[in-house]
Amino acid sequence: MLCIITGPLAAFNEILQDQLPLWLQVFTLDTLRYLVGAGLVSSVLGGFGAWSENRRIQDRRASAADVRRELLYSLLTTAVYASVALFTIQGKESGWLNIYESVADFGWWYTCLSLPLVLVLHDAWFYWVHRALHHPRVFHWAHRVHHLSRTPTPWAAYSFAPAEAFMMALFLPLLLAVMPLHPAVLFLFLAVMILRNAMGHSGCEFHPRYWVDTPLDRLTTTTHHDMHHQKFNGNYGLYFTWWDRWMGTELPGYKAAFRRAAAGRDVNVTSVASALEL
Numbered sequence: 001m002l003c004i005i006t007g008p009l010a011a012f013n014e015i016l017q018d019q020l021p022l023w024l025q026v027f028t029l030d031t032l033r034y035l036v037g038a039g040l041v042s043s044v045l046g047g048f049g050a051w052s053e054n055r056r057i058q059d060r061r062a063s064a065a066d067v068r069r070e071l072l073y074s075l076l077t078t079a080v081y082a083s084v085a086l087f088t089i090q091g092k093e094s095g096w097l098n099i100y101e102s103v104a105d106f107g108w109w110y111t112c113l114s115l116p117l118v119l120v121l122h123d124a125w126f127y128w129v130h131r132a133l134h135h136p137r138v139f140h141w142a143h144r145v146h147h148l149s150r151t152p153t154p155w156a157a158y159s160f161a162p163a164e165a166f167m168m169a170l171f172l173p174l175l176l177a178v179m180p181l182h183p184a185v186l187f188l189f190l191a192v193m194i195l196r197n198a199m200g201h202s203g204c205e206f207h208p209r210y211w212v213d214t215p216l217d218r219l220t221t222t223t224h225h226d227m228h229h230q231k232f233n234g235n236y237g238l239y240f241t242w243w244d245r246w247m248g249t250e251l252p253g254y255k256a257a258f259r260r261a262a263a264g265r266d267v268n269v270t271s272v273a274s275a276l277e278l
Contacts (some may be wrong), residue, residue, distance in 0.1 A: 003074035012197040018093040019086055026089075027082035034158050037194030041202050052204045057226045057257075060151045062203070067155050073145055074158035080165035088173045097173060098180035106180060113183050118175065119192065119239055125171045127243040129155055130236045133164060144169075152201035152229050157194060165238045196239060209262035218242055223258040227251050 105112050124262035133143035142163040149156040160168065181189075192239040199206055200222055207221045212230070220237055228235040234251035237244050242249040 022089070023082050027079055030078040030081050030085070031075060031193055033079055033190060037155050037191070038053070038074075038154040038198045041195070042200040045154070045204055048228055052107045054266055055205045055261055056221055056265065057203055057205055057261045058151050059228070062149070062151045062153045066149060067153055068150070070149060070153060070155040070159040073160060076162060077158040077165040078162045080160075080162055081169045084166065084169035084173065089177065089242075090177070092171060097176035099176060099186070100180050100182055101234060103182060106182075111182050111185060112177070114181055115188055118179075118181070118185065118189050121175060121179075122171055122189070122193070123237060123239045124243065126168075126238040127236050127247075130166050130238075133167070134233060134236075143177060147229065148234060149201070150229060152226070154198040154202050156201040157197035200201060200238070203259065205261035207258075207262065209259060211243075211262070212258050221258055223261050224254060227254060227257060 028256055035146065064252055090099060092099050100106060133139060138156060142161055145161040146159055146164065148158070149159060150158075158165070168235055174187075203226060206224050207216075211217060218240055220235075220239060222240065224235050224237070227249070231251055233247050235244055235254065241250065
């Protein structure tokens with residue numbers, strides 16, 4: 001009986017000892033990516049204090065306790081990401097997932113165009129998973145943690161419950177099962193993802209005031225996601241506004257709220273917003 005029990009335990013221990021160094025390496029790299037992305041956005045906000053203060057979206061401010069919670073849950077998220085990455089690495093080595101090393105394998109056109117395609121596909125994944133996480137039967141245990149940040153900071157970019165972190169991490173291995181990608185494309189995708197995420201949680205409107213009156217309006221702004229944290233149900237998209245508009249989930253008053261934030265607090269925003277709405 002003891003042999004039956006110790007056999008699987010010994011095998012598990014062997015796997016753990018073999019994979020732990022790789023897990024620590026991936027965890028460290030993913031955590032550094034988070035710290036660099038969120039830290040860069042935070043540095044911009046601090047370095048241009050008067051400008052960022054002028055473009056604050058909410059009157060309420062995050063507390064030090066809010067930032068500590070966001071950091072701790074983000075570290076938990078990178079731990080989940082590292083765990084999923086081990087299976088992704090194993091999938092590549094086994095030939096189930098396709099990461100090609102030479103651009104010549106698929107050509108420059110495919111390699112260059114694959115990045116915007118990945119962003120479009122990731123936005124669709126994010127929208128539908130995010131919207132599902134708001135279902136009443138799922139929200140409390142899978143997504144409530146992220147919404148503890150009513151006034152988010154860049155450090156909330158990865159502030160997820162483990163279940164949400166796992167669902168977000170699944171995108172990449174599922175994508176690699178059907179779409180070959182070059183390491184440079186993976187690097188750029190992950191860099192864009194963390195920077196856009198950190199900007200979306202910064203509480204400061206980075207985009208120029210004309211943004212929503214041009215075709216650029218298909219791209220989300222900080223106000224777009226900040227409104228999601230304020231009102232919860234709506235504005236589920238990450239990079240693009242089109243899913244929210246196609247599905248009727250864009251929050252009412254988004255463009256007016258954006259114009260108020262982009263106009264700045266040192267302007268009579270009420271009169272500016274009224275004039276722009278005419």
